Amino acid sequence: MNGQFPLGHINPFKYFFGLACLFAVLFTFMIKSEHTNVVLHFLQWLLQTNLAMGFLIVMHLLLSRFKLPLKGWKKIILSGLLATIIFSPISLLIDVYIENDTVFTMRELLTEWGNMAPPVIICWLAINMPWLLGFNFNYANKKVTQQDIQATEVLIDSDDLVSQQKLSQKTEQQQTKKINPELNLQQSIKLEDEFTQLVDKIGAENIVFLKSELHYLTIGSLNEEQLILYTLKNAVAILEEHYGLAQLGQVHRSYWVNRNHIKSLQQSGREGSIAVTGDYQVMVSRTHLKKVKSWFEEQLKPC
Template sequence: MNKTFPLGDINPLHYFYSIAAITGFLFALISRTENTPVLLHFVIWQLQAIVPMSFLITSHAICLKVNVFNKLKSWQQLLISGLVGSLLFVPLALLIDIYVVGEGIPESIWLELSDEALGVMPPVTIFWFLINFPWLLGFEYQKKEIPNKKHKASNESNQELLPAFLSMTSIKHTDEIVSMSSQLHYLEILTLEDKFLILYSLTKAINELPKSSGIQTHRSHWVAVNHIKSVKKEGRQGEVTMMNNTKIPISRSKLNDVLAAQSSIKK
């Protein structure tokens, strides 16, 4: 599951379930009733927080295996997995109300399921979207790595020490990389002949590469300067065409940097 949700150096399960547990605890405090024993009341709210979180995580992980889903924008992916996960939780939420809360079996199961869906799906989906919002903006937590003297290079050969993320591909040298693009929690890496989709952060991958090897053209894209074929300026933005004919967007803030990088290559 860590590979499905690579949130920097944060363990995704710790992150999601901690938020769920805290949320359930807070709702239990503000919705205290005299009819339900204290312990049971807190157990009910923990179930109503942690169980839907499990459905959300699972539904998103399964959806990521569908090619059509991977082509959607990040916020669209979260919206879909949020709706799917919350919908799957609806029958269980009704069972909790019937047997744990003690509301009893309703006269019309289908009508009660509809009411439960209207009450559960919107807040659960919004909650799922909000706790993933920092990653949509490109933020991630990274621990400061303390240099270890034991890891200093001692090889007799002059072979390049490959970045960690390349160990998840068959790429043998950083010069093979043409471009990298962020696909929510996934990283798409293109070479002249192959494409790799790995569970990794774009920001973390860029930090592992030599700064001179490429440039970030957009919040979600990075290109290798030695594989730039042409740069096309379109108003205040632009588009870079790579040696493999892939077209990568250039944001307004990065346009001058990309043009300067292209000029340095020609020289």
């Protein structure tokens, strides 16, 4: 996408599953049932719409694991197509055992998919369209204090080990460019996507954390949080490999943090949270807690 148009705060989980519940209400009154009362009919649609939404999101996340040369809207359509194929048998079984007005046959299954797929794919494309068109949902404008900036500078200066690693990475990247300029050119072309355009605009060093939210990604920078259609795995790989940020910055299944912006660690049981620049709090899982503790130990070592 070429532009960013701020619209305000939005939570992906509430947005998508809230819409699923809204569709359930609409379908309850639009498609009346002669076999069940209104309450059971609504619960049936509530189950189907939320299951369908879950399948759509999961399928999009699975597709994102493969580096398919597809634009965002094409990937949305493909994930919708595959999700409806997988969900059709489940939808038909719900009709068979709740509505009791049909039987499970291949012909009925094809009819079920044919009736369901077009509207589901169109709705799936429509509800993701704001991000596909380039609208940017900013969570909040954070004010970064002078203390935050000074604290960040101290961390950068004191973490000699990380600095040496970055210098070594940059040297290796420069050598790779000289050895194989054609390969580097191909990689640069592939990285010209929505995320890299946003990183170039913000500045990689100004990104504080990344957070995975369903099939979307929140980018927390010095001044704001921005929500885009992207995956955490791909974003982390680009920041660490292409922009040379410190490796192994993922501290939770849903979080990555820029080590240059960490301020303090608060442990609660076998998990914890990191305070970072801009008064953000980043969750730390038990799997990554030992690694995060080592970061702060490195900072306390005498230069």
